[in-house]
Amino acid sequence: MIGTRTMARLLWAPSLLLLLPLGAAQAADLQRLGESLKAAASAQDMTLEWSDLTGNDASATLNNVVLRFESVDDPVEVGTVTLTDISEEADHFLIGEARLPDYNVTEEGVSVSASGISVNGLEVPFATSAEREAGLLLYDRAGLDSVSITQDGTQLFELSGLNVTLTKPESEDDPLEFSGTANSFSADLSKVEDVRTKAVLDQLGLQTISGDFNVAGSWNLQSGRLVVDQYDLKVENAGTLGITSDLSGYTPAFIKSLRETSEKMANAPEDQQSAQSLAMLGLMQQLSFNRASIRFEDEGLTRKILEMIASQQNTTADSLANQAKAIVPFALAQLNMPDFASSVSQAVNAFLDDPQNIEITAAPATGVPFAQIMATAMSTPQALIKQLGVSVTANE
Known part of the structure; x- marks a missing residue:
């Protein structure tokens, strides 16, 4: 069986290689560029190292790149990273394309391979900028041609055509828009070791699955309004799980404070845990819940389960x-709550009679602070239904 630490190392590497950049020009200063790259990695709780940085005013090569993650013991040897079309803007470096080498690693019989990793329009804040302090990095597009996981020669998972695009705000008041797609994925679930889980998958005909993934939304960096309009995971011949959300207060400054508070909680002695928990609760007061929904579009799974x-x-x-x-x-x-019970019963009846779609929505009249939601959940959980404006609908 694959160890948790091994799987974390195998899977973190290709994903974080892609996510590392997330976040009338002059010629680029390579030394300052290197310092800014390391500072950007540090803001993401990573350490970025290389043997040498060579290049000219418009392109650069980082040789023998190594990434170290705080939550993973062993470093990840990346290799050679090429940066092209480099320029300096007012407060950041602009890199036309950052291309990473193909990634291959094998541990305990499990192999992870990733190819075609690139980032376009990457903005790397100067090492001393406020954006760097907030850990904020932006790009136009990030792509991954394919990634696969195999165990003892058997392919367990494959994903192809992963693309993430960002539309940068034209002004401070405009939101950052984002979208992402995975053209296809497939997974072999026949190798699941748990006997009961394997039996369920066999009866549902889900020994192998395939599908696609789509996400879209916006983020206002000033107000912290984060809206996920689409987060759809589709599995062929089963259904599509869709999630939307809308919250306020999720600013770069909040993210920085959350990271710092989490680190303090992790390192605090037992007698200081209560104080750190209160600090985290106070931080949650800055976040407000506006709306969320979970929707399932059935494509045969409901009948199979029944x-x-x-x-x-x-x-x-x-x-x-x-x-x-x-x-x-x-x-x-x-x-x-007779009215709520009646509406839920009607939705469940309609869905079971004709499984098309069913959706749970939480839409309070005004935004509710997360700290208030947590307090209600601990005192009177049933009151959350009214507080969050929960409703259930079907076949709409």
Whole structure:
């Protein structure tokens, strides 16, 4: 079985190689560029090293690049990184393209390979800039042609055509827009070791799965308004899970404070944990919840689940669905919220009769601070339904 530490090392490397840049010109100063690259990595809790940095006014090569992550013991040997079309702007370096070498590593019989890793329009804040302090790095496009995971010669996972694009704000008041796609992915679940999980996957016909992924949204760096309009994961012949969210207060300054507070909590002695927890609670007061939704578009999975459970109970899928429709009202009655219970029951009935889609939405009249949500959850959990304006709909 793959160890947790080994899997973290295998998977963190290709993903963080891609995410590292996330975030009338003059000729570039290579020494200052190197300092800024290291400072940018440090702001992301990483250490970036290389044997030498060579180049000219417009291009540079970093040889024998090594990345070190605070949460991973062993360093990642990246290799040669090339930077082209480099220029200096008012407060940052602009790199036309940063291209990383193909990545291949094998540990404990598990191999991870990634190819076609590049970032275009990368902005690297000067080492002394406020943007660097906030750990904020921007780019126009980041891409990964393919990544695969194999174990003992058997391919377990493959993803191709991963692209992330950012539309930088034209002014401080405009939001940063982002979108991302993965053209396709596939996974072999037949190698799952847990016997019960494997049996469920076999009955559902999900020994192998394939699909795609799409995400889109915006982020206002000044107000901290982060809106995820689309976060869709589609699995062929099963369905699409879609998530949206809208929150305020998620500014670069908040991110920096959150990182610092988390580090203090991790390193604080036991007698100081309460104080650090209160500090984290105070930090959460800066975040407000505006809206969120979880939606499932069915493509056959619901019927498969009903048939699987029905076979275990020696009944039919239709009979099982009717039993579920009868149980839901009784389960919700303890909330003492008849209107909510009635609307949920209607949605569940409609979905079980004709599985098209079902959606849970939380939309309070005004933004609710996260600290207030946490307090309600600890005192009167059922009150969250009214506080967050929770509703359930189906086939809409």
